[in-house]
Amino acid sequence: MAIKRIDEIADSYDIIVAGGGLGGLTGANVLARNGYKVLLTEQHFQLGGLATYFRRKQHIFDVALHGFPVGMKKTLRKYWSREMAEHIAPVKSIRFDNPQFSLETDFTESDFTQKLVSVFGLKLETVQAFYRELAGMNFYDENNMTNRELFEKYFPGRNDVVRLLMEPITYANGSTLDEPAITYGIVFSNFMSQGVYTFTGGTDLMLQMMADELEKNGAHLINRAKLEKINLKNGKVCGAVINGKEVECRAVLSNGNILNTIHEYIGDHNFSQNYLDKVRKVRLNTSSCQVYIGLKPGEKIDFIGDLLFTSTCPDFSPEKLISKDVTSRTYSVYYPEVRPGSNDYTVVASMNARFEDWVNMTDTEYLLEKQKLIETTLDSLDKYIPGIRGKIDYTEAATPRTFQRYTLHGGGSSFGTKFEGLEVSMKLSEEIGGAFHAGSVGIIMSGWLGAANYGVIMAHNIDKYLNS
Numbered sequence: 083m084a085i086k087r088i089d090e091i092a093d094s095y096d097i098i099v100a101g102g103g104l105g106g107l108t109g110a111n112v113l114a115r116n117g118y119k120v121l122l123t124e125q126h127f128q129l130g131g132l133a134t135y136f137r138r139k140q141h142i143f144d145v146a147l148h149g150f151p152v153g154m155k156k157t158l159r160k161y162w163s164r165e166m167a168e169h170i171a172p173v174k175s176i177r178f179d180n181p182q183f184s185l186e187t188d189f190t191e192s193d194f195t196q197k198l199v200s201v202f203g204l205k206l207e208t209v210q211a212f213y214r215e216l217a218g219m220n221f222y223d224e225n226n227m228t229n230r231e232l233f234e235k236y237f238p239g240r241n242d243v244v245r246l247l248m249e250p251i252t253y254a255n256g257s258t259l260d261e262p263a264i265t266y267g268i269v270f271s272n273f274m275s276q277g278v279y280t281f282t283g284g285t286d287l288m289l290q291m292m293a294d295e296l297e298k299n300g301a302h303l304i305n306r307a308k309l310e311k312i313n314l315k316n317g318k319v320c321g322a323v324i325n326g327k328e329v330e331c332r333a334v335l336s337n338g339n340i341l342n343t344i345h346e347y348i349g350d351h352n353f354s355q356n357y358l359d360k361v362r363k364v365r366l367n368t369s370s371c372q373v374y375i376g377l378k379p380g381e382k383i384d385f386i387g388d389l390l391f392t393s394t395c396p397d398f399s400p401e402k403l404i405s406k407d408v409t410s411r412t413y414s415v416y417y418p419e420v421r422p423g424s425n426d427y428t429v430v431a432s433m434n435a436r437f438e439d440w441v442n443m444t445d446t447e448y449l450l451e452k453q454k455l456i457e458t459t460l461d462s463l464d465k466y467i468p469g470i471r472g473k474i475d476y477t478e479a480a481t482p483r484t485f486q487r488y489t490l491h492g493g494g495s496s497f498g499t500k501f502e503g504l505e506v507s508m509k510l511s512e513e514i515g516g517a518f519h520a521g522s523v524g525i526i527m528s529g530w531l532g533a534a535n536y537g538v539i540m541a542h543n544i545d546k547y548l549n550s
């Protein structure tokens with residue numbers, strides 16, 4: 083992969099894509115394939131954004147490769163390459179262990195239905211009616227139903243059922259019971275179609291393949307290069323400032339956070355009052371903590387499942403799920419098969435978290451709290467991998483501060499914004515000709531599949547704009 087230095091790039095491009103997350107990368111690839119002159123500029127030294135990895139000792143830790151819907155296969159095949167699509171493989175086993183139930187599923191509709199009927203004692207007709215309601219949800223319909231109302235309609239008083247249906251989605255994207263049911267319906271139905279999938283070879287291989295493909299299609303890539311400003315002429319994009327250098331372009335696709343894009347890179351004075359009123363209502367999504375655990379060379383873990391949703395909380399509560407007093411953790415276990423040819427085992431524990439709980443600590447407090455997070459995670463993991471402390475040679479923790487530092491997302495937001503962010507993102511180009519945004523927003527357009535597909539949608543919009 084040839085990452086250029088900023089002094090090697092051209093003075094002018096058709097499109098500048100700012101940010102190498104999955105939305106930015108996919109948008110850039112579609113545009114480059116369509117023959118446009120594209121510059122992709124990433125402020126970090128590594129591509130991927132939240133979909134990233136890092137190396138420590140002999141380990142490679144995947145940050146966000148826990149699972150995504152099967153739709154990712156089609157997205158990779160259509161907008162990247164057939165070869166990349168062939169790396170998509172199903173996750174075999176998803177386990178839940180909490181005071182209300184312990185069970186294993188492959189997260190397909192048939193298995194899930196069977197569990198809801200036989201383990202939870204629900205009527206088959208009720209489960210099918212629930213699925214029908216989800217399948218009938220249309221993004222363009224006016225529907226103000228919340229998740230709480232949706233679950234109350236089909237499973238009144240059944241906190242255990244709500245936990246099974248909602249907990250993985252809350253872990254995945256920070257959704258609460260007060261979110262519009264349409265966001266749950268779309269995300270849940272995407273997963274339910276054929277279960278959960280992963281990228282064999284790991285995030286490092288996928289990003290390498292993406293960078294190679296971009297280069298093959300003629301895009302220029304630069305890293306450690308921050309978009310600082312989007313330049314306008316007569317209300318339309320005419321260029322951008324990257325690390326102090328002015329570069330001309332006809333359109334910018336920002337993959338950074340939508341609020342940074344509006345307030346920082348464009349500037350409030352360029353927008354209508356009506357639009358700014360909507361922007362002010364946009365809430366960022368919550369953040370995450372993670373603990374990365376690497377096994378000593380030669381140590382093994384017997385198969386205990388690929389994804390384990392664990393909790394000691396007596397019932398399901400999205401509020402408790404993001405509390406700093408952690409009761410719930412998702413473990414992703416990476417066996418050597420994830421990276422064929424390797425003998426490495428790693429475990430990544432993920433916890434939802436609030437930025438506010440971490441931001442005001444002194445450096446000493448912060449280090450102590452991170453260590454506590456590691457120790458309590460190992461204590462809890464010992465139930466599933468007895469003697470875990472004796473098997474490992476590396477641990478490290480990430481917090482909302484880490485996520486903010488590496489991606490520039492306000493509050494270290496792991497899934498962009500709540501639902502209202504989607505309209506603001508989609509209408510950016512109606513306010514400023516040539517300014518587009520593709521990055522996690524509105525819950526629906528986030529996660530690997532949502533972000534990549536949103537990049538495609540925006541690439542098509544840019545194509546239309548440049549040809550109009």
Ligand SMILES: Cc1cc2nc3c(=O)[nH]c(=O)nc-3n(C[C@H](O)[C@H](O)[C@H](O)COP(=O)(O)OP(=O)(O)OC[C@H]3O[C@@H](n4cnc5c(N)ncnc54)[C@H](O)[C@@H]3O)c2cc1C
Nearest residue numbers: 101103105125131132146148149309338496521522529530
């Ligand atoms: C802990 C965790 C676990 C997750 N697990 C999963 C999972 O299992 N499955 C799943 O589907 N999703 C998962 N996700 C979510 C998923 O990774 C993200 O939703 C998705 O990768 C976001 O893509 P994006 O296009 O919005 O860009 P982001 O990943 O947000 O990347 C934006 C990029 O833009 C760059 N950037 C920002 N500002 C600028 C600027 N001014 N100039 C230049 N570059 C800039 C950033 O450095 C970054 O590289 C997880 C997220 C987290 C945090």
